[in-house]
Amino acid sequence: MKLLDVLPISPRWRRIALVLLLLAGLGFLLICAAAVGYWAGKNNTLEKVNEKIFQPALARFEAPAAEDVVTWETIQTHFFPLQIARISLSPNGSPAIWALEEVDGDILYVTRLGEFGYLDRQNSLHRIQGLHVPMGLEELTQSELFQDPIFQLSEFRTFDLLSIPAGGNLYDLYVSHHRYRNGCFEVVVSHTQLAKDDAGVHAVSGAWDEIFFTDPCIPVKSTGMRLAGHEGGGRLARLNGDTLLLSLGAHQFDGVDGPYQVGQDNKNDLSKIIEISLKDGSHSFYARGFRNPQGLLVASDGRVWETEHGPRGGDEVNLIQQGKNYGWPIATYGTNYGAVPWPFNPHPGKQVGFERPRFAFVPSIGISNLIEPSAEEFPEWDEHLLVASLAGNTLYALKTEGDDITYAEPISIGERMRDIISLSDGRVAIITDSGWLIFIRNGDKHRDKAASFEVANLTERPKLQAAESIPTTAEVTGSRVFFYYCGTCHTTDGKTLVGPPLNGVLGRRVGSVADYPYSAALADVKGRWTPSRLRKLLNHDGAGFDESAMPAVSLYKDQFQALVAYLHTTEAKSAEDRLE
Structure with a gap:
């Protein structure tokens, strides 16, 4: 009613x-x-x-813009201003661009899975047709390994480019990269020729010669990551007219994350710097004992510099001398993830019995490649090295004094820098993980130059390959995120490593795994793990999580959502751990 x-x-x-x-x-x-x-x-x-x-x-319904206007921005360093311009070469880093090289004033790039393109002198983009790094990608995608939820295609990669003029309009191009063959991985140096003419940069034939491959091959790991390509190194440098240097990482074969150690093994090419003859292909160890040599430079004075991505903390800048041993996996300033001492170092925090680094970053900056900047373009950086970083999002200007480094000036760039090169006109070029091509020039010298420039032909940006577009469920993607970012310290099978097991963690009481020595930041937290609380822990975002012993982990939104989807599929080890 x-x-x-x-x-x-x-x-x-x-x-x-x-x-x-x-x-x-x-x-x-x-x-x-x-x-x-x-x-x-x-x-x-x-x-x-x-x-x-x-x-x-x-x-989604608009055609991508073919042109863009890029503006130079100014930032101040300790001694002089820099001008920085950013070109969106591969939006959101999809596909990922892994290395840069200069070819007669044009900037050549290669994607992680071996596709080529370039930005010409007029700032117009082009893809190079008919040229693909011989990685064995088709064999890999048809293998059982490719369907393994723990295998991550992002660990399979092209590492570096090196271009050498070959007379006339020809250039010899050397590429270091992974190859999958007969159920095993290799790091290979391959060679082809490019031509530069009125039509632009193009492959002469598209055929490749094999210059070097690692011996023995790199087996598929049975624990943790199947291939730890992020510890691959793979940088190329020209030692002299007939000799290349190649840096090789340990691929986690260190006795902790892999079943055996290669750093001090004279019968394994991994964890070494290799000297390769371009005359006959012969090769030998130039130096040994490297974890993840992310940068390699033969400076104008003949000194050989290397940047070393260490374990937790302990990123190094080394002066390489032929025949010397740099200690991995025994000597390091770093610790194992979780802030426990590196188990094979008898002198934690020291480098005893091996060549010491000339500079070390503690905590780690996620060190990347390095260059010797142009003294003509940057006179204040004469006798300096520029070192890029990944986790640090920062460029470092290192002052050298002969064989030593006296200081490191941080210059915030705000991006993970994958590669850095010095161009013939003096500018610095950087490629980032989010697909930005960054130029840096001297602000004082170019103060009166145009404040912006136009980038054309953006429809020729790189495209994803078929292997990168194969759909997977959120749970499978999440399992790969877990093993990449979390698997070094955590398991989902109930076993305790550096950190507690994470099976059934969503809904579990915070700090509740029996006998695990939680930090006070977690031991004092009341309540249960939810996706929101987990996100705060990963970001060190309030609630005492910024005091956690666990390093902060930066995940994109889709990565975190996939991780949560995967964690929901794991089972708690006891009914007590489940949400009541």
């Missing part, structure tokens, strides 16, 4: 009361709308909704 039907009033007053109720309801709605509008305006909500939802949705 309706309320108005039981009131002792006439039909006329009932109608009036109904109108008043409707007017009151409408007024309430208007007040709510005004409050929401005020809140939205104060917090820029409408702009955020437009930016995050409407504009991306509309972009």
Whole structure:
């Protein structure tokens, strides 16, 4: 029965009361709308909704822009200003671009899976057709390993490029890369020829010669990551007219993350710097004892510099001398992940009995490649090295004094820098993991130059290969995220490593694994693990998590969502760990 039907009033007053109720309801709605509008305006909500939802949705129906205008921005270093320009070469790093090289003023790039392109002198983009790094990708994608949820294609990669003029308009191109063959992996140096003419840069034939491959091959690991390509090294440098140097990482074969050690093994090419003759292909060990040599440089004075991506902490800059031993996996300034001592170092925090680094970064910066900047373009950086970083998002200017390094000036770039090269015109070029091609020039010298320039032919940006587009479930993707970012310290089978096991962690009480020595930051937290709380821990975001002994882990939103989907599939080891 309706309320108005039981009131002792006439039909006329009932109608009036109904109108008043409707007017009151409408007024309430208007007040709510005004409050929401005020809140939205104060917090820029409408702009955020437009930016995050409407504009991306509309972009799906728009053709990609063929041109863009890039502006030089100025940042200040300790001694002089720099001008920086950023070109979106591969938006969001898809596909990932792994290395740069200069060919007669054009900037050549290669994607992680071996596709080529370049930016010409007029800042126009081009893809190179008919040229693909011989990685054995087809054999890999057809193997059982490719379906293994723990195997990550992102660990299978092209490492570096080296171009040498060959006379006329020809250039010898050397590429270091992984190859999958007969169920095993190798690091290979392959050679082909490029031509530069009025039509641009193109392959002479597309055929490749094999210059070097690792012996023995790199077996598929049975524990943890199947291939730890992120510890591959793979940098190339020209020692002299007839000799190349190649840096090779341990691929986690260190006795901790892999079943045996290769660093001090004279019968294994891994964890060495290899000297390769271009005359006859013969090769030998130039130096040994490297974990993950991410950078290699033969400087103008003949000194050979190497950057070493250490374990937790302990990134190194080494002066390489022929025949010397640099200690891995015995000597390191770093620790195992989880802040426990490196198990094979009898002198934690020291380098005893081996060549010491000339500089070490503690904590780690995620060290990347290095260059010798042009003294003509950057006179204040004469006798300097520029060292790029991944985790640090920072460029470091290192002052050299003969064989030593006296200081490191940090210059924030705000990006993970995968490769860095010095161009013939003096500028520095950097490629980042998010696909930005960054140019750096001297701000004082170019103060009166144009403040912007146009980049053309952006429809020729690199494209994903078929192997990168094979769909997988969120759970499979999440398992790969777990083993890449978490698997060194955690398991999902109930075993305790450096960190506690994470099977059934979502819904488990924080700090509740029996007999595990939690830090106070976690031991004092009340409640259970939720995706939101896990995200805060990974980011060291409040609630005491910034004091956790676990290093912060930076994940993209889709990576974190996939990780959560995978963790939901793991089972708690006891009913007590489940959500009540």
